Amino acid sequence: MNFSELEQKINENKSIDFGDIFSKSIELFKKTWKQGLLHALLSVGLVLGVMALVLVPLFLMGVFDPSAFESIESGDPDYKSIIIVYLVMFPAIFLASVFSLLLNMAFYRMIKQIDLDEPASSVSFGMFMNTKYFMKALVLSIITTLIAVVAVLACYLPLFYVMVPLTLLIPILTFNPEMSNSDLIKASFKLGTKKWLITFGLIFISAILAELVGLILCGVGIFVTMSFIYLPSYFVYKDTIGFVDDSGDLQEKEKICEL
Numbered sequence: 001m002n003f004s005e006l007e008q009k010i011n012e013n014k015s016i017d018f019g020d021i022f023s024k025s026i027e028l029f030k031k032t033w034k035q036g037l038l039h040a041l042l043s044v045g046l047v048l049g050v051m052a053l054v055l056v057p058l059f060l061m062g063v064f065d066p067s068a069f070e071s072i073e074s075g076d077p078d079y080k081s082i083i084i085v086y087l088v089m090f091p092a093i094f095l096a097s098v099f100s101l102l103l104n105m106a107f108y109r110m111i112k113q114i115d116l117d118e119p120a121s122s123v124s125f126g127m128f129m130n131t132k133y134f135m136k137a138l139v140l141s142i143i144t145t146l147i148a149v150v151a152v153l154a155c156y157l158p159l160f161y162v163m164v165p166l167t168l169l170i171p172i173l174t175f176n177p178e179m180s181n182s183d184l185i186k187a188s189f190k191l192g193t194k195k196w197l198i199t200f201g202l203i204f205i206s207a208i209l210a211e212l213v214g215l216i217l218c219g220v221g222i223f224v225t226m227s228f229i230y231l232p233s234y235f236v237y238k239d240t241i242g243f244v245d246d247s248g249d250l251q252e253k254e255k256i257c258e259l
Contacts (some may be wrong), residue, residue: 001176001244003183009241010191016239018198025206031114036227039107042125043100044223050096057088067148097141101170102128105137106228108174111234112243128177139181149212164199165192170230171237194238202232 029036044195106125113123144166151158169188176184192199206229214222 001179001241003179003187006172006176006179006187006241007190010187010194013194014240016195016198016203016236021198021202021232021239022205022236024235025202025228027199028111028115028231028234029228031226032231033227034107035107035110035114035223036230037146039103039125040223040226042103046096046099047105049206050051050092053092053095054089055196058085094138094141094145097145098134098137099129101137101173102133104170105133105174105177107227107230108171108234110176111231112238115234115238116243133177136173136177136181140169140184143181143185144169160200164196164203165189167203167233168195168199168236172241175237175241180187191237191240199233199236202236203229206232211254 007169060183096166103125105128106123108172109123109127112118147162148159151162168191169184172188172191173179173184176187179187210228211222214220214225217224
């Protein structure tokens, strides 16, 4: 699907219902919680890996040059050491955000496959782990970070607005990876603006529900429930834009599911 087709579907502004999407999200969660659990564990592993990338060099720096940290504690910091810390930290953070985005894309593909009862295919968490998608995800991660930073600098309130388009960016990217980065950003803000209130409400409620249920399940249950947060955004995309097959026709199974 190209940008013109995507824009046309967004402009049609199909009506979506909060209760309907929330109910469908719960039903789909029952089918996808295992994949969601694996997604959560991989995400945590990714964070731990990034922490290791950051902390190991700092640990080694402390071993070979203890005075670097002593100077910080004394109130007379060694700016050379601080610069080194940031040079290690920021690339690691961006690397984590890129791989996290690629994992999220794969998870959305799995959601679609299960939701539409599509035949088994090569869908896996590593399906987007290649140079082509890595570079695309890297550029988008930088752009979205800059957007979020600008929103924060503008007294935080705009952050509540941009969080919806940035959330919808992931399913739009997942199902339209051939689109340019600029078109993806434009499409996400266009869809996010039209469906802002209902999407924000769904994100807010699903996040609270996932956290509460996870805490009730002895805390560790949040690894199971956290994937629920992704499902409302999937249905906002599906019910507003929908999917097309290689010939450009709507998926027949999608039509059946909507009956």
